[in-house]
Amino acid sequence: MIKKIEMNKRLTVLAVCVFFFTAGVVSAQRLISLQPARTIELALQNNEAVKKAEKVLERTQANLRVSKAVYLPQVGLTSEYQRQKDGDIDERDYLTRAQMSVLFAQFGEIPDGLDAAQEEVRKSEIEYEHARKKIVYDVRNLWNNIILTQEEIKERRAIEVELNKKLEGTKLKQAEKRIPFLSRLNTELELLEQQLALNELQRRLDVDTAELISLTGLDPLAQVVLSQPLPDDDVTLEAAVELALTNNLDLRDLRGDIVRQERLAAETIWNRLPELSAEARYKDLHVLLEQHQQNRTWDAKALYDPIILDRERDVSSIFETSPRAQDGWEVRFNLNIPLYDGKKTENLRSVEFAELERLQLEYVEKTKSIRVEVRRDYRAVANAKERVEIEEKRVRIFGQRLRTIERVLTEITVEIPGYRGSTFDDAFQAQAQFTEAQRVFYRARRDYAQAKEKLRETMQWIE
Numbered sequence: 001m002i003k004k005i006e007m008n009k010r011l012t013v014l015a016v017c018v019f020f021f022t023a024g025v026v027s028a029q030r031l032i033s034l035q036p037a038r039t040i041e042l043a044l045q046n047n048e049a050v051k052k053a054e055k056v057l058e059r060t061q062a063n064l065r066v067s068k069a070v071y072l073p074q075v076g077l078t079s080e081y082q083r084q085k086d087g088d089i090d091e092r093d094y095l096t097r098a099q100m101s102v103l104f105a106q107f108g109e110i111p112d113g114l115d116a117a118q119e120e121v122r123k124s125e126i127e128y129e130h131a132r133k134k135i136v137y138d139v140r141n142l143w144n145n146i147i148l149t150q151e152e153i154k155e156r157r158a159i160e161v162e163l164n165k166k167l168e169g170t171k172l173k174q175a176e177k178r179i180p181f182l183s184r185l186n187t188e189l190e191l192l193e194q195q196l197a198l199n200e201l202q203r204r205l206d207v208d209t210a211e212l213i214s215l216t217g218l219d220p221l222a223q224v225v226l227s228q229p230l231p232d233d234d235v236t237l238e239a240a241v242e243l244a245l246t247n248n249l250d251l252r253d254l255r256g257d258i259v260r261q262e263r264l265a266a267e268t269i270w271n272r273l274p275e276l277s278a279e280a281r282y283k284d285l286h287v288l289l290e291q292h293q294q295n296r297t298w299d300a301k302a303l304y305d306p307i308i309l310d311r312e313r314d315v316s317s318i319f320e321t322s323p324r325a326q327d328g329w330e331v332r333f334n335l336n337i338p339l340y341d342g343k344k345t346e347n348l349r350s351v352e353f354a355e356l357e358r359l360q361l362e363y364v365e366k367t368k369s370i371r372v373e374v375r376r377d378y379r380a381v382a383n384a385k386e387r388v389e390i391e392e393k394r395v396r397i398f399g400q401r402l403r404t405i406e407r408v409l410t411e412i413t414v415e416i417p418g419y420r421g422s423t424f425d426d427a428f429q430a431q432a433q434f435t436e437a438q439r440v441f442y443r444a445r446r447d448y449a450q451a452k453e454k455l456r457e458t459m460q461w462i463e
Contacts, residue, residue: 032218035227036143039216040462043135046217053124053131060120067117073102079309096309105300109267112295115260122256126249133249135215136462137453140230142212144449147229149205152442156198163191173410183410186427193435233452237378240459244374245367247460254363261359265352270296271345275336282329370458377455384448391441398434405430 044050076099084091110118167187174184213220235243245251276298278289286303405427408419456462 030219030221031223031225033225033227034216036140036230039143039212040136040139042216042218043139044132047135047215050128050131050135053128057121057124057128060117060124064114064117064121067111067114071103071106073100075100078305094309095307097305098308099303099305101301101303103299103301106297107300108270108273108291108297109295110263111292111297119260123253126253129249133457133460133462137457139212139215140456141450141453142208142215143226143230144453145208145446146205146212146226148442148446148449149201149208150226152445153198153201153205156194156201160191160194160198163187163194167191170410183406183424183427186406186424186431190431190435197439233456237375240378240455241371241374243459243461244370248366248370249460251363251366251370254359254366258356258359258363261352261356265349265356267296268345268349268352271341271348272338274338275334277334279330279332281326281331283326373458374455377451377458381448381451381455384444384451388441388444388448391437391444395434395437395441398430398437402427402430402434 077096078099079094079096081092081094083093167184170184170187174181209224210220213222213224218224275291276289277291280287284304284306286305288301288303289298290301291298404416404419405422408416408422409424409427
């Protein structure tokens with residue numbers, strides 16, 4: 001009796017240990033319920049492709065700020081020191097000036113460096129949006145795949161239960177010699193087909209779930225449960241076309257190219273203007289107008305460079321080459337009027353306007369292509385929906401036909417018009433047709449979901 005009590009205590013302790021160990025494993029694999037909006041939000045926050053595109057955008061924006069630094073005030077300090085000894089005479093000399101300048105106006109073309117930096121920012125913004133939209137499409141496709149796989153597993157599980165019951169009854173009838181052995185084999189084959197499909201679906205579900213977890217950046221050990229299927233989009237064909245034209249990033253890129261090309265075509269007029277430079281000085285304050293020949297740009301800049309630390313030098317010294325302070329005022333003006341440039345400006349203008357017209361034609365061509373593509377994908381959704389309805393009806397027909405043939409073969413007293421003389425070959429053929437009809441139906445459901453997502457991608461709609 002004492003040994004029995006001691007044994008029960010040990011078993012109780014072992015059970016408690018197993019309980020806590022199991023609870024620790026379950027807690028390590030956290031169960032997370034996901035909703036579509038939250039899943040997309042996590043993917044946009046954590047996905048590496050989106051983060052890389054964001055860093056490229058940050059880099060180009062920083063490069064643009066570097067290019068624009070010349071438009072901000074520039075402050076500096078210049079110092080010089082020299083020393084001379086001639087016999088017993090030791091001369092020291094030093095001078096320090098502060099330099100403060102600001103570019104307060106600029107005329108002419110946009111400098112090439114600034115233009116290139118602006119274009120890099122614009123292109124990187126579009127690439128960033130491309131990365132964001134691609135992740136949304138990937139998440140939505142995975143979401144549909146997982147939901148449809150789970151639904152198919154649930155439906156096939158129910159069929160498997162019915163087939164197991166049917167197989168047990170078939171075994172009893174076969175043991176009692178009421179039906180032939182082939183009838184039992186046919187039922188076993190049907191059950192094996194369902195079990196194979198279930199195993200394939202379970203493996204597919206595991207891979208899709210792992211990919212979804214990877215996209216969202218969740219813990220790889222987490223177990224996720226999808227809360228609901230994605231809602232259907234209630235959008236008309238006209239609205240779909242308008243959404244595509246509004247959201248399409250290629251059109252947005254072309255619009256940016258056209259705006260830039262219009263500016264480049266207009267800037268060719270600056271080649272006809274005179275070359276001009278000027279300077280006005282009063283004491284230490286300068287106002288400069290300088291022209292850069294490479295960019296055809298005129299910069300108006302103010303410069304103030306007062307002396308803040310000075311020691312007089314000997315006027316007779318050989319080192320005295322310029323006055324220490326600037327007094328009075330000074331004005332300088334230079335003008336060069338081009339009379340004939342060999343039609344260079346005219347030809348440049350023709351080049352830029354030809355490129356502008358090409359971009360405008362490309363924009364029109366792209367718009368037409370998008371309209372047709374949206375219409376094609378919109379009709380494809382309707383076709384896929386009708387196909388699902390047809391295949392669903394086909395499954396019911398072949399399933400009913402299979403059950404009727406089996407009933408005629410297993411119940412001798414049953415006679416159904418149209419099924420007299422049915423053989424086991426008919427049963428095998430009906431079973432194969434039913435299995436194929438199931439496969440086509442589930443494939444049609446996936447095609448329908450993919451067609452809807454394809455239309456969304458064509459519209460570039462991520463809301």
